[in-house]
Amino acid sequence: xxxxxxxxxxxxxxxxxxxxxxxxxxxxxxxxxxxxxxxxxxxxxxxxxxxxxxxxxxxxxxxxxxxxxxxxxxxxxxxxxxxxxxxxxxxxxxxxxxxxxxxxxxxxxxxxxxxxxxxxxxxxxxxxxxxxxxxxxxxxxxxxxxxxxxxxxxxxxxxxxxxxxxxxxxxxxxxxxxxxxxxxxxxxxxxxxxxxxxxxxxxxxxxxxxxxxxxxxxxxxxxxxxxxxxxxxxxxxxxxxxxxxxxxxxxxxx
Amino acid sequence: xxxxxxxxxxxxxxxxxxxxxxxxxxxxxxxxxxxxxxxxxxxxxxxxxxxxxxxxxxxxxxxxxxxxxxxxxxxxxxxxxxxxxxxxxxxxxxxxxxxxxxxxxxxxxxxxxxxxxxxxxxxxxxxxxxxxxxxxxxxxxxxxxxxxxxxxxxxxxxxxxxxxxxxxxxxxxxxxxxxxxxxxxxxxxxxxxxxxxxxxxxxxxxxxxxxxxxxxxxxxxxx
Numbered sequence: 001x002x003x004x005x006x007x008x009x010x011x012x013x014x015x016x017x018x019x020x021x022x023x024x025x026x027x028x029x030x031x032x033x034x035x036x037x038x039x040x041x042x043x044x045x046x047x048x049x050x051x052x053x054x055x056x057x058x059x060x061x062x063x064x065x066x067x068x069x070x071x072x073x074x075x076x077x078x079x080x081x082x083x084x085x086x087x088x089x090x091x092x093x094x095x096x097x098x099x100x101x102x103x104x105x106x107x108x109x110x111x112x113x114x115x116x117x118x119x120x121x122x123x124x125x126x127x128x129x130x131x132x133x134x135x136x137x138x139x140x141x142x143x144x145x146x147x148x149x150x151x152x153x154x155x156x157x158x159x160x161x162x163x164x165x166x167x168x169x170x171x172x173x174x175x176x177x178x179x180x181x182x183x184x185x186x187x188x189x190x191x192x193x194x195x196x197x198x199x200x201x202x203x204x205x206x207x208x209x210x211x212x213x214x215x216x217x218x219x220x221x222x223x224x225x226x227x228x229x230x231x232x233x234x235x236x237x238x239x240x241x242x243x244x245x246x247x248x249x250x251x252x253x254x
Numbered sequence: 255x256x257x258x259x260x261x262x263x264x265x266x267x268x269x270x271x272x273x274x275x276x277x278x279x280x281x282x283x284x285x286x287x288x289x290x291x292x293x294x295x296x297x298x299x300x301x302x303x304x305x306x307x308x309x310x311x312x313x314x315x316x317x318x319x320x321x322x323x324x325x326x327x328x329x330x331x332x333x334x335x336x337x338x339x340x341x342x343x344x345x346x347x348x349x350x351x352x353x354x355x356x357x358x359x360x361x362x363x364x365x366x367x368x369x370x371x372x373x374x375x376x377x378x379x380x381x382x383x384x385x386x387x388x389x390x391x392x393x394x395x396x397x398x399x400x401x402x403x404x405x406x407x408x409x410x411x412x413x414x415x416x417x418x419x420x421x422x423x424x425x426x427x428x429x430x431x432x433x434x435x436x437x438x439x440x441x442x443x444x445x446x447x448x449x450x451x452x453x454x455x456x457x458x459x460x461x462x463x464x465x466x467x468x469x470x471x472x473x474x475x476x477x
Contacts, residue, residue: 054380057384059380059383059384081383082383082386082387082388085383085384085385085386086386088384089384090384092377092380092381092384094377096377096378096380096381097381098378098381098382098395098396098400099400100399100400100403109385109387109395110385110386110387113386113387113391113395114385114386114387114391115386158385159384159385162385162386
């Protein structure tokens, strides 16, 4: 898909900065995510990938800059963060499923309570989504009865039942055993093929290679380099990117 | 002087009748406490800057009522409130006693709830918010249900304390089990009625303790 630069912008990030105390986490980020596009954010731990995603979902307040969703600024104090989050889907590294609820209740909570769908309708749709991601028959299980890969797919279903405009995936395979990564990767690849708009913070280079239209390399809170996966992963220009990829290669992660 | 079967037989029905007041008082106060305590805990754990004054008030409430002896509070409200001669203030000592116990115990229970809420990892709140819930909804559907599950043992513990502390309302002259047992003892100089009253309290508190054990054991298996 050569959609890069073609679709209309869904998320626009302009000059976003964030510090926790003295520590500057984001040092001025500019990034545009277009419709049906997937951007992979790569970079070492602590480079600011997660923080950037959390800023977009307004789970963290930015210090400076602007973030737009469908052309509207969302980082203005007058904007109700709840209405923004209802238009976005977020999947966490550690799944963060609700342990006291069944799988289906996890998946439909947002549809029912945030989007005002009837329980019956939401459950029906939730069941379909679960079925689609290979979780048919697990509706009434508790999250802790599932494997990590299954739990993360439930989390993905939970994010999808809100019919998000864009999906924010925060290291969704980092907490998984290596043999379970494939499950989640397949699910995300499917979503991409259906045209889901996504930002994927990841250490998993197969995400970057197989799913992303564009890869952005984050280093110390700045995007040092951005381009097609082939370009960034095979022929990076910046020495920092080269060093990062060499390390991954040495660790057997590419 | 303790084990007179006759004294037991004559006093027991009266004491049992008095114990009914203890039971009613306990059940009603416990229900008030469970709700009021949760509300106070939710205020105390809120992070909204606009709620600061209420948060401060809730903190003072807990500090005050946790720090005052129960018996003193029962006296103060049972005798002090009616003495103010205000219109609309109830004069029924049972209601006043229930009021005093509710104030004290909701401060204890609020702290238990608060510990429970604080023990739920913030990532659960993130997940609730990311799902599109408001902060209140996240508390209602995500945090509080997990918190309550976690604090059931200490909550039941306070429950047991309250079942015993209802006897303190006897200082207001309410004819509950302990008070009647006391009167019986004074009129016969035999202490058996006190033993009868003790048995009644135990009949409620021991099953409660076993339920508590059961829940705690099950929790350990599950975790």
